[in-house]
Amino acid sequence: MAKKLMKGAEAIxxxxxxxxxxxxxxxxxxxxxxxxxxxxxxxxxxxxTFVQAESEVAAxxxxxxxxxxxxxxxxSSSSPGISLMQEAISYMAGSQLPVVIVNIxxxxxxxGGILPAQGDYLQSTKGGGHGDxxxxxxxxxxxxxxxxxxxxxxxxxxxxxxPVLVVGDGLIGQMMEPVEFKEDYEPVRPLPPKLWASTGHxxxxxxxxxxxxxxxxxxxxxxxxxxxxxxxxxMEKREIRYQGYGLDGDYDLLIVAYGTVARVCQTAxxxxxxxxxxxxxxxxxxxxxxxxxxxxxxxxxxxxxxxVELSAGxxxxxxxxxxxxxxxxxxxxxxxxxxxxxxxxxxxxxxxxGNRGGES
Amino acid sequence: xxxxxxxKPESLADVVTHYCPGCTHGVIHRLVGEVxxxxxxxxxxxxIAPVGCSVxxxxxFETDFHEASxxxxxxxxxxxxxxxxxxxxxxxQGDGDLASIGMGEVIHxxxxxxxxxxxxxxxxxxxxxxxxMAPTTMPDQVATTCPMGRDVNxxxxxxxxxxxxxxLRTPAYIARASVHSPLHVVEAKRMIRQAFxxxxxxxxxxxxxxxxxxxxxxxxxxxEADRWLEENMLPYYPLGVFKTPDGADRAPRPLPVDQS
Amino acid sequence: xxxxxxxxxxxxxxxxxVAACPQKILGMSxxxxxxxxxxxxxxxxxxxxxxxxxxxTCPDVALNMNIHGAMxxxxxx
Numbered sequence: 217m218a219k220k221l222m223k224g225a226e227a228i229x230x231x232x233x234x235x236x237x238x239x240x241x242x243x244x245x246x247x248x249x250x251x252x253x254x255x256x257x258x259x260x261x262x263x264x265t266f267v268q269a270e271s272e273v274a275a276x277x278x279x280x281x282x283x284x285x286x287x288x289x290x291x292s293s294s295s296p297g298i299s300l301m302q303e304a305i306s307y308m309a310g311s312q313l314p315v316v317i318v319n320i321x322x323x324x325x326x327x328g329g330i331l332p333a334q335g336d337y338l339q340s341t342k343g344g345g346h347g348d349x350x351x352x353x354x355x356x357x358x359x360x361x362x363x364x365x366x367x368x369x370x371x372x373x374x375x376x377x378x379p380v381l382v383v384g385d386g387l388i389g390q391m392m393e394p395v396e397f398k399e400d401y402e403p404v405r406p407l408p409p410k411l412w413a414s415t416g417h418x419x420x421x422x423x424x425x426x427x428x429x430x431x432x433x434x435x436x437x438x439x440x441x442x443x444x445x446x447x448x449x450x451m452e453k454r455e456i457r458y459q460g461y462g463l464d465g466d467y468d469l470l471i472v473a474y475g476t477v478a479r480v481c482q483t484a485x486x487x488x489x490x491x492x493x494x495x496x497x498x499x500x501x502x503x504x505x506x507x508x509x510x511x512x513x514x515x516x517x518x519x520x521x522x523x524v525e526l527s528a529g530x531x532x533x534x535x536x537x538x539x540x541x542x543x544x545x546x547x548x549x550x551x552x553x554x555x556x557x558x559x560x561x562x563x564x565x566x567x568x569x570g571n572r573g574g575e576s
Numbered sequence: 577x578x579x580x581x582x583x584k585p586e587s588l589a590d591v592v593t594h595y596c597p598g599c600t601h602g603v604i605h606r607l608v609g610e611v612x613x614x615x616x617x618x619x620x621x622x623x624i625a626p627v628g629c630s631v632x633x634x635x636x637f638e639t640d641f642h643e644a645s646x647x648x649x650x651x652x653x654x655x656x657x658x659x660x661x662x663x664x665x666x667x668x669q670g671d672g673d674l675a676s677i678g679m680g681e682v683i684h685x686x687x688x689x690x691x692x693x694x695x696x697x698x699x700x701x702x703x704x705x706x707x708x709m710a711p712t713t714m715p716d717q718v719a720t721t722c723p724m725g726r727d728v729n730x731x732x733x734x735x736x737x738x739x740x741x742x743x744l745r746t747p748a749y750i751a752r753a754s755v756h757s758p759l760h761v762v763e764a765k766r767m768i769r770q771a772f773x774x775x776x777x778x779x780x781x782x783x784x785x786x787x788x789x790x791x792x793x794x795x796x797x798x799x800e801a802d803r804w805l806e807e808n809m810l811p812y813y814p815l816g817v818f819k820t821p822d823g824a825d826r827a828p829r830p831l832p833v834d835q836s
Numbered sequence: 837x838x839x840x841x842x843x844x845x846x847x848x849x850x851x852x853x854v855a856a857c858p859q860k861i862l863g864m865s866x867x868x869x870x871x872x873x874x875x876x877x878x879x880x881x882x883x884x885x886x887x888x889x890x891x892x893t894c895p896d897v898a899l900n901m902n903i904h905g906a907m908x909x910x911x912x913x
Contacts, residue, residue, distance in 0.1 A: 243677070244705040244721070253708070256721040268709055268721045268731070271647060271677035296645065327627065327643060581838075581910045582891040582901035593896065597873065598850030602895025614912070758856050758889035762913050791850075798850040 219394040224359040224384065225250030227395045228292065228318055229258060231366035234397050237288040237316070238264030241278035243271055243297060246330045247386040248320035251292040272297040276304030283313040284427040286413025288370050292318035295336050296327065298344075305379050306345030309444070310429025312412070314373035316366065317351075318382045320389040323553035331553025332385035334475060337530035340381050341504040348441055350448045352380045352455060353503040355474045359393035365501075371403045372455065376447055377412070383503065385526070386553075387476045452505040461485065462496035463514055468569055470518040471497040472511060472535050477524050477556060484561035495565060503531070511538040520568050521545045524561055526554075585609035587618045589636050598798020600755045600788040601629060604697060605636055607755075607765045608666070611772050612639070621664040622656055624649045628670035629703040647678025650685035653692040664775055666693040672702045675711040675735050682741070686781050689746040693771045694783040696737060699790040700809060707793035711735045714808050719793075738785045738818045743828065747780045747821035754787040754815055756802040767817070780821035787813055837904045838886030840878050846898035849873035853890035853899060859883050862890055888913075 222230070229251050232240070240259060242252045252268065259266040269275035272293055282289045293301065298319045308315050319340065323333040340353045352372055356362035362384055369380040414425035431437035461482065473481045478499040485495050498514045500507050511534075515521050521543050523532040532547050539545060548564045550556045584590065588609035595601045612618045618639055625633040627646035634641035644652040649667035657665045674682050674696050682694065701719055702708040709719040709726060712734045716725035726734075738752040749771055753764035764786055771782035787809050789801035796804055819826060830836070840862075847869060853876050854862045861884055865877040876898070878884065891899045892913070903910070 244672075244702055244708040246705055249705050249708065249720070253706075253720040253723075257723045260724075266721070270679060270711070273677075327631070327645065578839075578902050578904055580900060580902050581886075582888050582899070584897040584900075588897065592846055595895065597848035597895075598852055599895055602897070603893065606895075606897055758892040761892045765913060798852050799855045802852070802855070 219396045221392055222359060222395045223250055223392050224362055224388040224390060225320070226254045227359045227363045228366050228382075228384075229254040230397065231363040232290040232316070232370070233258055233262055233264070234401050235288065235367040235370040236401065237290045237370060238262065239282050239287055239289045240264070240291065241267045241269050241275040241282070241289070242291045242293065243269050243275050245272075245294045245297045247322060247389050248292050248294050248318070250389065251318065272300035273304070276301035279315050280304050280308050280311070280313060283308065283315045284311070284414050286410035286415060288314070288316075288374070290316050290318075292320065294320045294322045295324050295333075298336065298339070302339075302345035305351065306347050306349060307429055308379045309345075309349035309351065310347060311427050312377040312444070313379070313427065314370075314377055315379040316369045316373050316382065317379060318366065318384065321383060321385045323551065329553040330386065332387045332476065332526060332555065333551065333553055334385060334477065334526040335528070335530065335551065336383065337503060337525070337527065338533075340383055341506070341534070349444060350451070350504055352376065352378060352451055354380065354382050354457070355501060355503050356382065356384060356388060357475050357478050357499065359388065359391055360395050362388050363395050363397065367401065368404060371405065371407065374403075374407045374410075375405060376451060378447060383475070385475055455502055456505050456507045456510070457501035458507040458510055459499045459501060460496070460514070461499065463498060465494070465496070467494040467496035467518055469493070469495045469520045469522060469565055470514050471495060471522050471524060471561075472500070472531070473497065473524040474500045474503065474531065477526055480556055480558055481524055481561055483558040484565065487558060487562050488565055493565060493569060500531070506534045506538070508534070508538040511535055512540065515539045515543045518543060522548060522565060522568060524548045524556055526550055526556065585613045587612040587638050589638050591635060593636055594632060595629060596792045598789065598791045598801065599629070600699070600786075601697060603755045603761060604695060604764075604786055604788065605633070607761070607768050608668070608695060609637065610765065611769045614769065615772055615776060617664045617772065617776060620662065621666065624652050624656075624665070624667040626667070626669040626673040627704075628673050630668055630670065630697070631704065633668050647673050647676065648681055649673065650678065650681040650690070650692070650694065653694075654685055654688070654690045657690055657692050661691070664693075664772065666695060666772070668695045669697065670703065671696075671698045671700065671710040671712040675737050682737075683744070686741045686748055686783065687744050687746050689748065689781050691775055691778055691781060693775050695768065696783055696785040697788050698737070698785050698813070699788040700734070701790050701793045703790050703793055712737075714812065717808075734812065736813060738783070741783060742819035742826050745825055745827065747823055748819050749774045749780055749782040749817070749821055750819040751783075751817040752785040752787070752813060752815050754805065754810065756787065756789060756805045760815075763815070774821065785813075787815075838884045839881065839902045839904065840884060840890060841900045841902060842876050842878065843898045843900065844869045844875045846896045847873060847875040848896055848898075849875060850895065851876070852893045852895070856889045856893040858887060858889065859885060886910075
């Protein structure tokens, strides 16, 4: 298929269709309305079903129901709507259901604003809903990567029987960039048949399917939690993704940033390189599991670490855990929908490298 | 001698609104402002702004205001009124806010009989987010999430909130008006005034549903939008008072046995 | 003698008043306000009957009505 110029939101919707998803349950919220709007006419074209639910609470529970039948299901929302979905996500994780959710983050807290932000990192990676569970979190930084990760997310969700969250921000949702979809979609790894799905019990050896997360007996619930934790341990071994920029060479300062912020940092790095500064960057693509070991190794080869986020500092906590105090960690963040500029980031780098030591 | 016989009410702020040209939000804001002036309740009124085009309603009224998250305004209103029953509490909600995500909140607020007033602006579409289908969107009406027109077999028929709430047993004042022509505006104001008067007298829950236009998302100039409302919405959403707090039980009765 | 005053900075050129007037004395001018809207204007002020339908229908409270002399009794609505 040729490259096509597509809006991020539409590319994400088309990616879901390419992955074989035929069910979307969602609700309008700025800045991701183009995803349900695109799917409302695309899904009927491929024999799929589009439902505009009455709220995100309803949409996430519709997702939970449809996922229980073994079908690939998809929703998208933005920060306040994702907050409403947290209860259902906890249920999905507890019931071990595969679901793909896209969060086009916007500035918060509360009603906040509609401009891009990265203030949902903690919500996405550290829980969000109640109980001991994790969701796999992937963060693209371009429209093409968003499309690729959404397609892969369906495979990961089916493989782990877990919700997978793809977090973009308003920039990814609204940008138009060239996108290429592979002609024939194939899952990246063999997926087991969904014998657990509730599709009607016809007797025989297969037990009745009961999709639930309720286990009143504490010993049984503990065993269930151990099953979930074993899954997350496997995720932490196999699903670490990140991209390095200049990590092979010598560098003085390591930038850690994800999503579109990393692209802004790239511009700053180009300017700094021209001035003779040696800066490298590690861009986590999987936010859970966080590339802890990679960040630690990369940080050891630098004298300082700079974390750049469109938040008041959320991923920096994971960076601190990874670096274990071996290097000073600095932070540059913008909130409210303000974007960090390459000039600001370059300035910060110059001040850090100039000062040599102490955190800021 | 020059008298001014029509001017901006004091309860309305002296600012130009962000609403689109021809949007009837402005008319409804003015009616509420005039009623607050006439009943002299501005100084003890608290409004609740929803999520929707009127999210910035707190910039347009000279009263205290709370912002509510999407659909939860009746719950927020309950909190305010229970904490301070001496305040006049009104919420101002659109069709997505009230009839979609907030359906549960409004039914229970009405059922508990909270003595608040809800101004429900029904323009059959989601305005602020760019024209998606609403629970009150008409059959075959085109919206961005039903680009082929609302299919009643998939999305169901539009919801008639005034009728729905009037089936509850708890006494209330439930009415529906329109603001698409100046004569209808006069009747709308009468109903809004009655609704606030019930709250001032501490009688009951009150809601006035106002059929409104959305020229931008309907894709029609304001005067054509007014005509579209008259031709398409009026037949489905009849105007009038559906319930007064006289204690009568208006729930529908079961069908006769031979019809069921 | 009723007089309609158009607040040009409030008017958004929606033309509802033009349609509402039973005497058809309102029109749109070629004058733009600072936001770029073509504003309403009273084309034939002498024929105004003071019905206030234009004021009632205006979403932006851009129309005020004044009366000169004490001959009219205006009912509140």
